[in-house]
Amino acid sequence: xxxxxxxxxxxxxxxxxxxxxxxxxxxxxxxxxxxxxxxxxxxxxxxxxxxxxxxxxxxxxxxxxxxxxxxxxxxxxxxxxxxxxxxxxxxxxxxxxxxxxxxxxxxxxxxxxxxxxxxxxxxxxxxxxxxxxxxxxxxxxxxxxxxxxxxxxxxxxxxxxxxxxxxxxxxxxxxxxxxxxxxxxxxxxxxxxxxxxxxxxxxxxxxxxxxxxxxxxxxxxxxxxxxxxxxxxxxxxxxxxxxxxxxxxxxxxxxxxxxxxxxxxxxxxxxxxxxxxxxxxxxxxxxxxxxxxxxxxxxxxxxxxxxxxxxxxxxxxxxxxxxxxxxxxxxxxxxxxxxxxxxxxxxxxxxxxxxxxxxxxxxxxxxxxxxxxxxxxxxxxxxxxxxxxxxxxxxxxxxxxxxxxxxxxxxxxxxxxxxxxxxxxxxxxxxxxxxxxxxxxxxxxxxxxxxxxxxxxxxxxxxxx
Numbered sequence: 001x002x003x004x005x006x007x008x009x010x011x012x013x014x015x016x017x018x019x020x021x022x023x024x025x026x027x028x029x030x031x032x033x034x035x036x037x038x039x040x041x042x043x044x045x046x047x048x049x050x051x052x053x054x055x056x057x058x059x060x061x062x063x064x065x066x067x068x069x070x071x072x073x074x075x076x077x078x079x080x081x082x083x084x085x086x087x088x089x090x091x092x093x094x095x096x097x098x099x100x101x102x103x104x105x106x107x108x109x110x111x112x113x114x115x116x117x118x119x120x121x122x123x124x125x126x127x128x129x130x131x132x133x134x135x136x137x138x139x140x141x142x143x144x145x146x147x148x149x150x151x152x153x154x155x156x157x158x159x160x161x162x163x164x165x166x167x168x169x170x171x172x173x174x175x176x177x178x179x180x181x182x183x184x185x186x187x188x189x190x191x192x193x194x195x196x197x198x199x200x201x202x203x204x205x206x207x208x209x210x211x212x213x214x215x216x217x218x219x220x221x222x223x224x225x226x227x228x229x230x231x232x233x234x235x236x237x238x239x240x241x242x243x244x245x246x247x248x249x250x251x252x253x254x255x256x257x258x259x260x261x262x263x264x265x266x267x268x269x270x271x272x273x274x275x276x277x278x279x280x281x282x283x284x285x286x287x288x289x290x291x292x293x294x295x296x297x298x299x300x301x302x303x304x305x306x307x308x309x310x311x312x313x314x315x316x317x318x319x320x321x322x323x324x325x326x327x328x329x330x331x332x333x334x335x336x337x338x339x340x341x342x343x344x345x346x347x348x349x350x351x352x353x354x355x356x357x358x359x360x361x362x363x364x365x366x367x368x369x370x371x372x373x374x375x376x377x378x379x380x381x382x383x384x385x386x387x388x389x390x391x392x393x394x395x396x397x398x399x400x401x402x403x404x405x406x407x408x409x410x411x412x413x414x415x416x417x418x419x420x421x422x423x424x425x426x427x428x429x430x431x432x433x434x435x436x437x438x439x440x441x442x443x444x445x446x447x448x449x450x451x452x453x454x455x456x457x458x459x460x461x462x463x464x465x
Contacts, residue, residue: 006090006106007031007076007197008165008184012172012221014192017041017072018064020205024194025055025074027201030249031106032076035089039102041169042069046100050089070192073167075104078391087128091167096140098147102167105132106197107182108389110160113450135164148173148220152231155218159447161240161388163213165195171222178234179446180215181388181437183243183254186226193221198252212256238437238446241425242390245379246287246350255436257429260290265428266378267294267348270420274299276374279343282306284350284361285333291378292348299346306340306347307333307361333361341369351379355399355411362413372415380419380441381405387449390440 007028011017018040025036036058037050047067051058055076075090091104109115109131116134119126124137138157142150151166151173161181166173174195176184187194189207196202199209213219215237219228239255240247250260271294281301283292286309296303310332345365352358358375365373381400395401399408409417422441426433439445 006078006104008074008104008106008163008195009197009201010073010104010165010167010172010174010195012071012193014070014189014194017069018067020189020194021072021074022055022059022064023205024196024201025076027204027249028076028197029055031197031247032078034078035086036074036076037089037091037104038067038072038074039091039093039167040067040069040072041100041167043071043170046093046102046169048091048093048102050086052086052089071167071170071172073102073104073165073172075165088130090130090132091165092128092130092133092136094136094140098139098150098168100169101136101139103132103136104165105130105135106163106184106389107161107177108387109134109158109162110387110447110449111158115158134158135162139166148218151175152218152229155231160449161447163197171220174213174217174219174221175231176213176215176217178216178232179236179238179437180255180435181238181240181446183248183252184213185254186210186213186219193226195219195221198248198254200249200252203251209253212254234446236446237435238388238439239431239435240388240390241429241436241438242351242379242386242440244429245425247390250287250290255429256431262428263287263290263378264294264297266420266425267291267296267376268298269424269427270348270376270378270418271295271298273418274301274346274376276344276346276372276416277301278346278372278374280304280306280339281346281348282340283348285309287350288348288378291350291376295346295348295376301346304339305336306345307335307365309333333364335365335368335370337368340365342371344372344374345370346374346376349375349377351382352377352399352408352412353382354397355408359412366413373413374416375412375414375418377417377419380421380425380438381408382440384440384443386440387445388437388439388447 009024011020035052036055039048073091091102093102138154142153144150162177163182163184164175185199187202187207202209216230216232218231244262248259281296283289383400
């Protein structure tokens, strides 16, 4: 019963919140393609609409015209855990003594079992299989009379990765966990304020990016404008490095880093140790493009777009189900046979998690007549499960837990394979490397999950593997 890797977009004090949130969620579609939802307030009541599918599919026709109001909260989702069903679509809405409260969550709580036992003993009945709903219950059951104090008390009880959007009929609250696992940003447009998982969503609608929400910060936006307080502090920060490697859009600024620049530097770092004299460097579109540019620039090996991406096929990593992911690989990328035939290539990939996707890609390249395929990967081997919101929660799924590097090379059908190391990743970012979470590579978990949480995740997610 855990959360997921998602996107949040909220608006306060704007003329047409629904329309802005629609465009914001559309810009965050890369963070979740399974479902989308929106809750809008006119300060007297709320309206909602949710559905399975892409943002453009969920909000068709005149739906947005019916969602009138100047305050709103939206969410896009893909499930790392919890079943794919309507009852799990966010934002979640509940009526309590504080009125109507909505919540949207990006991340995974690490103390789910503890919270479930506490809420169960208090008689709570959950309508979903998501940990996000637990936060709603904690707020409703708070011993404090004031809403903001109730939110703080709920935050003191949860551990793990959480960037939250919380909405009442008259205010928006944005929260980031004390470790800072997931990004969250504040923007401004036409006198109103916006909250987004990534800054790229502000650019699309012509909004101003003000700053990122700080780890441990609770930002309240109401009729008096934005004000913030810090409800908790952690000496250790744990920005998810995989956001920079793969998940975030390259035109975003997250954790104070340009995603584009970080990925390009990762390619440069890999090229510093290159030994093979290849004919060309090609990326795996799209997340490998910027690393391949850096690799080519540093190595002086020509850059080519050797595989053409079908823009109508989504990100294969976040498609639920292994069979769906494998089929999407074949539909998504087509090699340029006339360019690649008889050539020795270096291919830049962002990660090798399960290995099945990469194996299909290499097979396709070899069938296209490529003479040699040398893969360079901008993440170290994934050897440990992630409890903070990335979709590789069990060791059994991770190819690097079953095979050594040479065995992985043979399994994938490569002529050579090399990964960046953690020191290389640290060289690729401007902030101190100690501020990032590398737990999926080295097992150094900033927040220890409840005992048995990994087993619970596996049981909840078994239908998606």
